[in-house]
Amino acid sequence: MPQLDFGNPLLLAQVVWLGIIFLVLYLLLSRWALPQVGAVLAHRAETIAADLDVARRAKEEADAAVAELTRATREAHAGAQAEIAAAVAAAKAKTDAESADLNAKLDAQIAAAEERIAVARTSALGALEQVAVETAREVVGRLIGSSLDPALVPQAVAGVLAARAK
Amino acid sequence: MAAGEPSIDALGQFKLHTTLGPIGASVNFTQSNLLMVIASGLILALLYYGARPRAIVPGRLQAAAELSYDFIYNMVSEQIGHEGRKFFPFVFTLFFFILFGNLLGLLPFSFTYTSHIAVTAALAILVIVLVTVVALAIHGLHFFSYFWPSGAPIALAPIIVPVEIISYLSRPVSLSIRLFANMVAGHVMFEVFATFMVMMAGAGVIGYAGAIGPLALNVILMGFELLVAGLQAYVFAVLTCIYLHDAVHLH
């Protein structure tokens, strides 16, 4: 086996060169090449972390905005509802007042009309009494041919009318 | 090796010779060392060209460089803990030096420096010296309590202490033998099957048909050896990490 031929000076030389090459490779890697790759990786990790942070923050903001929107919508909804209720109530109150007014006016008109009717009726009744008295006096005068005691006819008519009104 | 000779010379491939002409010969620079330089150059090129675009979304080469960085970084942090970050460049160098050595060795006309016990032993001794120095630096003389499992009866000391010392010293041996044996076994098998193939082919038309067997075996073996190349580099690096963990945490 050539590997175990320790008499060969090349075997030792190989190991010496190995030491030199390995040392140089180690120094170049540790001082120069690996830090470069490490820097690229660190830069990438930073960028990605920053991007993800931005994404997370944007998402949090979006969530907050959505919550805000929901809240605002709910508030607007509640406000609108209250306004509608108030408007309805106001309209109802106004209507009630108007109808009450109208009722009162109508009542007053009815009362006035009734009064007028009553007046007209009493006056009509008074006129009727008079007409009745005159008619009765005329009829009686024609029938009897002589004038009667002028106080007697109204008395009789009043008596009849009173009896009729009962 | 030589097609003309019908003999199996499975070990000739491991023979060292100087390279780079008279300059290499004057400083005993072997083809093994040339492969080491090539491997180192490839590792550095991978990281250099991989890190250069500095893109947020990496291209293929950058992804490979970053993947290798992350792979070793995670291995180190998982096995050693956060104190292990100091050893990250060392484990990285070790892993990729061995991995590229194993992989380059699979190329034709190449040489596998990890198939030399002197190389693997040098790497393993480097690891164990580092581990011991780290343990001594962190724990001082308390390090020697490592050879005395707590709670063992004192009467067993003459047995337990030598056993623990042997066990500790056997770490570099097992590290180097495992890598060496795996690489040698694979390459010897390549050579043996390839020689069978040449011998078969030398036997005429029937031989050509028969040569398909060893050829197929070599193709399968190549896939297997690719796996072994990665696995052995990984095992070497992971065991280094485990030993460093023991040195940092001591029990």
Add this chain to the structure above:
Amino acid sequence: MSDDGPRGQVGKDSFEARLKSAREKQGLDPKASDPDKRLSAPSAMGVGMRVGVELVSAMVVAVAIGWALDRWLHTSPAFLVVFVLLGFGAGLANLWRVMGPGRMPGAK
């Protein structure tokens, strides 16, 4: 408003899930632990290789120490015999340490 509620809900959930998984992947949020990261069980050949390597390497060290002590103290082969036994014990101890309960790193 009432009819885009459920649709908006789904969109929010999927965005939230994606953001969370992205953050976990970056290690920014604590992750639900994944216990399946250990290596799968090593193959029989890997175990055999490992047993062999551990026993042989312990024996190599033990024989080297025994041989050196014998040479130094001229007690051949007393230390060699003792250390071969100790080496076997150390090999078993190694195996126990790397393959025993609790620890099972890389295969092979």
